[in-house]
Amino acid sequence: MDFEKQLKLQAFLDGELPEPEAREIANWLAQDQQAALLLAELRNTRESLKGAEAFMPLPESREFYWSKIAREIDRLEPAARPPQAKPSWVAMWRRYLMPAGAIAAALLVALMVVAPNRGADSESEAAMSDPGAFTYRDYSAQATLVWLSYPAENEIADGERADTLQ
Amino acid sequence: MRFKLSLIVLAMLAWASIGIAAASEQAARSAGAMKFQIQLIWGTNDPKSPDDKHKPVDAEVGKKLKALPLKWANYFLVNKKSLEVAPGGEKKEPISEKCAVEVQDKGKSTFEISLFGKGERVVKRSQTLHVGEMLVLGGNAPNETSWLVVVKRIE
Numbered sequence: 001m002d003f004e005k006q007l008k009l010q011a012f013l014d015g016e017l018p019e020p021e022a023r024e025i026a027n028w029l030a031q032d033q034q035a036a037l038l039l040a041e042l043r044n045t046r047e048s049l050k051g052a053e054a055f056m057p058l059p060e061s062r063e064f065y066w067s068k069i070a071r072e073i074d075r076l077e078p079a080a081r082p083p084q085a086k087p088s089w090v091a092m093w094r095r096y097l098m099p100a101g102a103i104a105a106a107l108l109v110a111l112m113v114v115a116p117n118r119g120a121d122s123e124s125e126a127a128m129s130d131p132g133a134f135t136y137r138d139y140s141a142q143a144t145l146v147w148l149s150y151p152a153e154n155e156i157a158d159g160e161r162a163d164t165l166q
Numbered sequence: 167m168r169f170k171l172s173l174i175v176l177a178m179l180a181w182a183s184i185g186i187a188a189a190s191e192q193a194a195r196s197a198g199a200m201k202f203q204i205q206l207i208w209g210t211n212d213p214k215s216p217d218d219k220h221k222p223v224d225a226e227v228g229k230k231l232k233a234l235p236l237k238w239a240n241y242f243l244v245n246k247k248s249l250e251v252a253p254g255g256e257k258k259e260p261i262s263e264k265c266a267v268e269v270q271d272k273g274k275s276t277f278e279i280s281l282f283g284k285g286e287r288v289v290k291r292s293q294t295l296h297v298g299e300m301l302v303l304g305g306n307a308p309n310e311t312s313w314l315v316v317v318k319r320i321e
Contacts (some may be wrong), residue, residue: 033317058237059211059236059237059238059310059312060235060236060237061235061236061237062313063235064235065247070242078319136235138230138233140233141228141229141230141233141234141253142230142296142298142299142300143231143233143234143299143301143302144293144299144300144301144302145234145235145236145302145304146289146291146301146304146305146307147301147305148288148289148303148304149305150283150288150289150305
């Protein structure tokens with residue numbers, strides 16, 4: 001059985017297939033014992049994972065939690081990369097600056113279109129001064145949140161009480 | 167006798183006019199001043215703070231904090247201070263032993279707000295704050311809690 005067919009079975013199990021395709025897979029399952037066995041295995045795995053997955057309550061919203069993970073990955077990735085030979089200016093221009101310039105121009109146009117419309121309830125932006133900082137603006141609450149890396153990511157946090165700034 | 171009386175009346179009038187001028191100057195100064203409320207807040211999922219002096223934040227601030235993507239169940243007020251900035255001026259106010267907030271007026275309701283921790287500037291941010299608006303500076307604290315410094319413009 002090829003990989004595509006295995007994926008189809010997983011999608012069938014997850015209820016992600018459209019009606020005609022699901023019927024087709026059901027017919028195939030009735031005829032192919034190997035496919036039926038794989039489906040049973042996938043179903044067992046899913047049931048096992050359901051019961052074994054630890055529940056983790058988040059102190060923040062899901063979006064904010066994941067954005068923090070993404071920022072942490074971004075912060076750590078440059079350090080993990082091995083040093084590379086310095087590329088020439090021409091190569092750098094062609095590889096990075098030209099696409100970056102095009103993206104910047106597109107963003108500028110988008111900003112000019114969107115900026116006057118401040119009707120949205122909230123927006124968020126990255127604070128450039130602190131790579132670990134994150135800014136969130138809620139217009140309805142008339143409040144701006146700036147979440148800083150200070151002092152949780154340094155040695156102060158480990159040795160002090162919860163009310164660190166006291 | 168009449169001359170002495172006139173002198174006394176003149177002196178009283180001069181005194182009164184100096185007093186009125188000083189009072190009006192003070193009134194003019196405070197009329198242009200911008201007032202802020204600074205609050206140091208501790209966010210936690212614990213139902214009560216280990217420090218009895220910490221009270222829950224007021225309802226309005228609590229409601230605004232709940233609107234932000236912070237999902238701590240409880241927010242306790244550690245300290246609260248008022249700060250008044252004259253037009254074009256700046257003012258620094260300690261909010262705890264280690265933490266201080268500085269607000270500098272940049273005109274048109276824009277302020278440069280700095281947070282100091284252990285004497286060092288942690289963050290400096292240019293922020294537009296109209297009356298009623300607030301800036302929340304925060305970060306993670308040990309044991310899955312958080313610290314928050316709320317700068318709210320009240321006048």
